[in-house]
Amino acid sequence: MDALTGVQSALNPQGPHAAVIHEISWVLFIGALTIFVVVMAISAYALFAQRDRARKLRETSLIIGGGALFPFVTLSALLVYSLVRANSLSAPPDSSPIRIEVTGEQWWWRVHYLDENGRRAFETANEIHIPVGRTVEIALSSADVIHSFWVPALAGKLDMIPGRTNRLRLLADRPGQYRGQCAEYCGGPHAFMAFFVLAQAPEDFERWTARQREPASLPEGDRTGSRLFLAHCAACHTIRGTPAEGTRGPDLTHVGSRTTLAAGMLPNNAGTLAGWIASSQHLKPGNLMPSFQQFKGEELRALAQYLESLK
Ligand code: CUA
Numbered sequence: 001m002d003a004l005t006g007v008q009s010a011l012n013p014q015g016p017h018a019a020v021i022h023e024i025s026w027v028l029f030i031g032a033l034t035i036f037v038v039v040m041a042i043s044a045y046a047l048f049a050q051r052d053r054a055r056k057l058r059e060t061s062l063i064i065g066g067g068a069l070f071p072f073v074t075l076s077a078l079l080v081y082s083l084v085r086a087n088s089l090s091a092p093p094d095s096s097p098i099r100i101e102v103t104g105e106q107w108w109w110r111v112h113y114l115d116e117n118g119r120r121a122f123e124t125a126n127e128i129h130i131p132v133g134r135t136v137e138i139a140l141s142s143a144d145v146i147h148s149f150w151v152p153a154l155a156g157k158l159d160m161i162p163g164r165t166n167r168l169r170l171l172a173d174r175p176g177q178y179r180g181q182c183a184e185y186c187g188g189p190h191a192f193m194a195f196f197v198l199a200q201a202p203e204d205f206e207r208w209t210a211r212q213r214e215p216a217s218l219p220e221g222d223r224t225g226s227r228l229f230l231a232h233c234a235a236c237h238t239i240r241g242t243p244a245e246g247t248r249g250p251d252l253t254h255v256g257s258r259t260t261l262a263a264g265m266l267p268n269n270a271g272t273l274a275g276w277i278a279s280s281q282h283l284k285p286g287n288l289m290p291s292f293q294q295f296k297g298e299e300l301r302a303l304a305q306y307l308e309s310l311k
Pocket residue numbers: 104105107146147148182183184185186187190191193
């Protein structure tokens with residue numbers, strides 16, 4: 001029953017926006033089911049009842065009432081209901097929202113947190129932390145093709161379109177880890193374009209943001225890993241506080257603090273980091289990062305340990 005109660009289920013809403021969508025879905029489904037059952041019952045009556053009884057169904061008033069008036073009234077009512085309910089999804093939040101920009105890229109999510117003045121405070125990737133009980137406004141855009149941002153347990157689905165910014169609001173009622181998934185086919189490994197939203201108690205969220213704003217801590221002891229990173233990875237990745245300032249790939253300043261790797265694909269640890277560096281093309285064919293097969297075993301281990309230490 002994971003589909004009903006799991007971390008990626010629209011049938012298990014964890015916030016008011018998702019709850020509205022959940023409610024509309026059930027009202028429309030039950031409405032449609034009721035009408036279907038009634039129509040089938042009348043059809044069965046027409047087919048199987050005694051002739052003179054079935055003939056009553058031919059009365060003009062019944063045909064106009066059931067065939068024209070009833071659908072018109074019911075469909076109009078359901079339309080008005082769903083428009084009014086859905087309208088509350090775009091109502092402005094009462095307090096100042098947390099503002100985040102998420103950019104879809106093949107096949108991962110670039111995430112910028114904005115400060116109170118709307119300036120970019122820090123960058124991260126593939127993992128969105130939010131405080132419970134506070135509205136989050138996410139500006140969605142794309143760097144390449146059309147993607148679609150969907151965290152079923154928290155909000156509806158919204159496309160990320162190149163050259164356009166769409167705004168999505170969401171709010172989590174309780175702490176938890178909710179899975180999101182790209183919901184628009186965007187090329188080969190589209191199915192591996194996932195992410196997690198981590199809803200946290202406000203003080204945990206504050207602690208997390210304070211940490212994320214800081215530059216990376218310097219490695220203690222052996223510097224092999226950071227040296228290799230600067231030589232091979234810095235053209236595409238940033239680690240704030242070091243000369244690595246590449247922007248093509250995810251910002252790795254605090255990569256060790258993330259729960260997953262490669263956009264929700266792998267759990268994040270030294271082993272999967274090494275595996276990803278050596279075989280990223282095998283794991284996610286066509287992504288911008290080549291497989292780095294030139295590293296010796298101990299070099300790969302040093303590099304992975306360095307990245308894992310970036311908490
Ligand atoms: Cu991005 Cu599908």
